[in-house]
Amino acid sequence: MLHQNKEVVRQQLLTKLEDLSRRDSRDELIRERCNDPMDQMQNRFEMDLTISVINNDWETRKAIETALKLLAIDEYGICQDCGAEINPKRLEAIPWTTLCVYCQDEYDCTGVAASPPKYRRAA
Numbered sequence: 001m002l003h004q005n006k007e008v009v010r011q012q013l014l015t016k017l018e019d020l021s022r023r024d025s026r027d028e029l030i031r032e033r034c035n036d037p038m039d040q041m042q043n044r045f046e047m048d049l050t051i052s053v054i055n056n057d058w059e060t061r062k063a064i065e066t067a068l069k070l071l072a073i074d075e076y077g078i079c080q081d082c083g084a085e086i087n088p089k090r091l092e093a094i095p096w097t098t099l100c101v102y103c104q105d106e107y108d109c110t111g112v113a114a115s116p117p118k119y120r121r122a123a
């Protein structure tokens, strides 16, 4: 059950997706080679940081795409793991979330996406 206007949510998701597309951090990975060991260390550190930003963006993009698909089939707001309704406040804060807070906790702790989804809609 969706408490928010579907179109509003869709726009939110698309806007965020656009934001992410505009921000391409890959350019930051291109660096000049330097011989100073301290500079090399600093470079490596910054590179790791950039890579984690890229990973994060990529995960968010994937989540947004999934959320858009779920919106289209009227399953938006339903946890893709347990099938419970996702708290509307949580959806407001993170419109692209596809997991309820309990399943998200589990995911964050184990680092494993609950896949294959335990929740299957009876066809």
Ligand SMILES: [Zn+2]
Residues within 6 Å of the ligand: 079, 080, 081, 082, 083, 084, 099, 100, 101, 102, 103, 104
């Ligand atoms: Zn859940």
